[in-house]
């Protein structure tokens with residue numbers, strides 16, 4: 001069986017006593033194994049990172065950028081193979097896996113501009129003969145802990161920014177689809193990075209705890225579910241680390257009575273069911289405003305959902321593939337059971353779905369639930385599957401309130417032709433990322449990404465200038481170059497200096 005290995009100091013680290021199986025979700029077969037590392041293994045990576053980071057930080061930013069440019073070229077050359085490998089472990093269709101790689105590369109492109117992005121600030125003559133300047137310096141060793149659902153994009157978001165800023169980086173990817181992260185680290189080495197600058201350690205809670213407790217790791221970026229995000233944020237910050245931790249989501253799509261419903265149905269189908277709903281920026285809740293809008297929308301949604309093609313990850317015509325593991329399949333089906341018991345109307349039922357010829361694959365049929373209410377547990381919690389819930393709002397105020405009061409605040413979208421309503425909604429809604437007639441509002445790489453409430457713990461976002469702030473610390477220098485001898489009797493020296 002194929003063995004995935006750690007990537008430490010530029011090479012493999014050998015076997016481990018504990019391993020985790022990697023499925024092929026389309027066939028239901030185990031296709032590989034990944035070792036689960038421990039604190040001793042992490043320490044090897046930390047030592048390699050310590051050996052190389054100071055020199056990397058002292059390398060001028062233009063040279064650091066050259067490694068980023070070369071890495072981008074290498075990833076682009078290998079994009080098809082990376083997408084196929086990613087899709088075989090995750091289950092998302094190959095075209096969607098291309099998007100996973102591409103959205104990560106866009107942050108690498110931003111990181112290619114590191115000489116410009118890292119320029120500091122300077123004030124000449126802040127006082128008599130005094131200049132002040134500030135610069136941003138790297139933290140040292142950073143770590144990233146990533147989820148299964150974007151095994152290329154999210155690691156690149158993190159290490160692209162961290163390494164360009166002068167840090168060494170240790171990545172702990174999801175144990176469910178770890179092969180692409182390892183390949184990315186190999187390509188980074190090939191691009192000219194020194195051994196030990198970007199390393200990959202595999203593992204589960206034991207490895208994550210070792211990362212949180214390692215005194216040499218200065219900062220942790222986490223993306224995954226909210227309870228674990230909160231745990232990592234609390235324990236990491238208690239250990240004196242800088243931590244940003246992004247959690248789960250339940251994004252709402254508000255449909256105003258004046259919206260173009262054909263366009264909305266098209267957008268919703270992709271945003272709710274693409275990647276089998278396993279996206280933190282999916283739209284699993286639709287909120288039509290008014291009963292008439294709800295009825296019209298439902299009427300158009302039903303045939304559109306019936307027309308969706310579920311297929312194996314390599315099926316070029318499939319809209320989406322299997323979910324990641326058999327446990328996840330049964331969890332999604334249990335959520336549909338719960339919703340039904342709570343009183344939701346199961347309009348289209350994806351439970352018990354089986355794909356002919358691939359009966360052992362982890363497929364869940366597209367599901368539509370109507371008359372879902374805010375009190376239902378199936379509404380309050382994240383399902384992370386191909387399940388769309390209709391929550392009917394009586395008016396605009398209720399439509400603003402629903403996402404604003406939900407425990408998650410990652411993304412939200414409003415569909416309308418009314419600029420005033422859209423503007424009002426964008427300003428008032430208590431959610432981190434807003435789309436106006438844009439169903440998946442993941443900001444471009446030169447803005448930044450991050451949700452609110454239980455979708456994001458910490459103060460800074462991913463990538464863009466916010467990401468750079470997370471991976472660096474500000475140093476402020478006040479300088480004076482006197483041209484004569486000091487005045488021995490200068491009483492002013494005893495008074496707090498002001499620039500007055």
Ligand code: NAD
Nearest residue numbers: 146147148173174204205208224225228246247248249280
């Ligand atoms: P997960 O929380 O199960 O795993 C994330 C990471 O945490 C993995 O590397 C995993 O090995 C590690 N981990 C798992 N259990 C742990 C434990 N008990 N202690 C310490 N570490 C542990 O998440 P997942 O299932 O891989 O990913 C899906 C989740 O990620 C969803 O909730 C989704 O909304 C969220 N997500 C959020 C964003 C965002 O930006 N907010 C982006 C993508 C995914």
